[in-house]
Amino acid sequence: MFPLRRHRRLRTSAAIRSLVQEHHLSVNDFLVPLFVEEGKGQKNEIPSMPGYYRYSLDTLEKEVKELQQLGLKGILLFAKIDDALKDNTGKAALDTNGLMHRAIKAIKNTAPEMVVLTDVALDPYSSFGHDGIVENNVVRNDATVAILANMACTHIEAGADGVAPSDMMDGRILAIRQALEEHQREDALIMSYSAKYASAFYGPFRTALDSAPGFGDKKSYQMNFANQKEALDEALTDIEEGADIVMVKPGIAYLDILSQLAQQCSVPLAAYQVSGEYAMLKAAADKGWLDYQAVMLEQLYAFKRAGAAMIATYHAKEAARLLNR
Numbered sequence: 105m106f107p108l109r110r111h112r113r114l115r116t117s118a119a120i121r122s123l124v125q126e127h128h129l130s131v132n133d134f135l136v137p138l139f140v141e142e143g144k145g146q147k148n149e150i151p152s153m154p155g156y157y158r159y160s161l162d163t164l165e166k167e168v169k170e171l172q173q174l175g176l177k178g179i180l181l182f183a184k185i186d187d188a189l190k191d192n193t194g195k196a197a198l199d200t201n202g203l204m205h206r207a208i209k210a211i212k213n214t215a216p217e218m219v220v221l222t223d224v225a226l227d228p229y230s231s232f233g234h235d236g237i238v239e240n241n242v243v244r245n246d247a248t249v250a251i252l253a254n255m256a257c258t259h260i261e262a263g264a265d266g267v268a269p270s271d272m273m274d275g276r277i278l279a280i281r282q283a284l285e286e287h288q289r290e291d292a293l294i295m296s297y298s299a300k301y302a303s304a305f306y307g308p309f310r311t312a313l314d315s316a317p318g319f320g321d322k323k324s325y326q327m328n329f330a331n332q333k334e335a336l337d338e339a340l341t342d343i344e345e346g347a348d349i350v351m352v353k354p355g356i357a358y359l360d361i362l363s364q365l366a367q368q369c370s371v372p373l374a375a376y377q378v379s380g381e382y383a384m385l386k387a388a389a390d391k392g393w394l395d396y397q398a399v400m401l402e403q404l405y406a407f408k409r410a411g412a413a414m415i416a417t418y419h420a421k422e423a424a425r426l427l428n429r
């Protein structure tokens with residue numbers, strides 16, 4: 105009761121404020137999304153993601169070394185697949201000499217300690233731009249899951265530490281976990297995109313990988329953003345099926361979901377601050393309307409406060425530089 109309780113006492117100096125600070129941010133909190141493409145000497149800026157690039161495997165090595173020097177420890181790997189290789193069977197996704205598999209090896213050769221988690225979903229490989237096999241305009245669940253399980257095993261075989269299924273098919277975590285066990289890959293991590301919403305915030309990413317759906321939308325597999333309870337159901341199912349880490353995506357607009365899962369799940373949580381969030385902040389900063397670094401850190405702290413153990417973010421490098429100062 106006032107004046108016995110004066111909350112401002114704990115805010116009187118920077119030193120006191122730092123002593124009572126509840127949440128902290130460091131390079132250990134970030135996963136770096138990395139985009140790879142074919143070719144030599146390529147480092148191509150993604151138009152809708154200023155300051156973010158796709159790398160060919162040779163330029164990737166330099167980038168990975170830089171990440172390592174900054175103290176960053178984990179990569180989320182995405183491959184841009186040539187149009188000629190896309191079909192409706194996921195064939196290119198299983199090619200053990202494919203871009204994804206070569207990229208895993210290139211990263212592990214350059215930085216063996218770097219934790220490599222690979223994207224597992226069919227959209228970059230799909231002539232329809234959907235996350236699974238399409239039949240009569242429907243994305244088939246079980247046929248897709250069988251391919252994803254194989255795909256996951258080939259990524260681990262190539263040297264990845266874990267897989268990050270981003271497809272939202274039902275039962276894929278169980279199928280992947282069982283396939284990994286059968287291949288004696290019992291240490292392979294599964295980070296499940298458990299609560300992945302059908303979101304317009306993914307727009308810039310789809311330009312980065314040229315993976316926008318050719319027809320319809322992803323609402324028959326990604327979650328309805330009007331739902332909250334369903335997220336817990338998804339996460340608990342994935343944990344039961346063998347996920348080590350569960351993710352909420354997108355980020356800032358979904359902190360209620362993150363906070364709910366933090367209270368109800370005992371596994372580590374990841375948040376994905378997605379491409380559209382990055383693009384919005386870049387654009388506002390470019391116009392001089394927001395202080396880029398300040399807003400970036402404020403948002404990253406918000407993820408920690410809501411309960412994220414790790415944050416996949418396109419700001420990882422910039423934030424690492426600031427935090428290492």
Ligand code: PBG
Pocket residue numbers: 223225226227235270271305306307308309310322377378379380
């Ligand atoms: C595809 C995938 C998407 C993202 C990660 N994996 C896009 C989608 O579901 O359409 C989005 C990432 C981002 O926007 O930063 N399986």
